[in-house]
Amino acid sequence: MVLASATAAWADDFPSLPAGPGRDVTVRVCSQCHSPEIASNQRMDKDGWKSLVDQMANNGANATSEEFDTITNYLATVFPANGGAAPAAPDAATPPPAGGSATTNDATGTVTPQQ
Numbered sequence: 001m002v003l004a005s006a007t008a009a010w011a012d013d014f015p016s017l018p019a020g021p022g023r024d025v026t027v028r029v030c031s032q033c034h035s036p037e038i039a040s041n042q043r044m045d046k047d048g049w050k051s052l053v054d055q056m057a058n059n060g061a062n063a064t065s066e067e068f069d070t071i072t073n074y075l076a077t078v079f080p081a082n083g084g085a086a087p088a089a090p091d092a093a094t095p096p097p098a099g100g101s102a103t104t105n106d107a108t109g110t111v112t113p114q115q
Contacts, residue, residue, distance in 0.1 A: 016040035022074030029063040029071060030056070039075055046076040 030036035
């Protein structure tokens with residue numbers, strides 16, 4: 001039951017990562033060191049994603065070989081090289097509050113209203 005609620009929480013915490021096989025593994029492993037959403041701003045073919053995942057493994061990411069393969073497959077499927085522009089962050093369409101402005105965090109694409 002705890003695992004199910006943790007997975008549901010991850011789904012809400014990283015809206016720029018589309019649902020799909022391997023999303024849960026990607027979130028769990030990648031969030032050990034950084035926001036897994038930084039992948040949503042990149043487009044690569046499977047070899048490019050494999051190279052990046054291998055680099056993360058060499059930098060100390062903690063996962064099995066099968067989990068790294070799952071992450072590579074997930075990223076190559078949801079963020080392919082020929083996939084066009086990165087999906088818009090959900091908050092990007094939300095206008096800033098009256099009299100305020102918005103700041104975008106380049107690492108996550110999150111738009112934060114500023115007063």
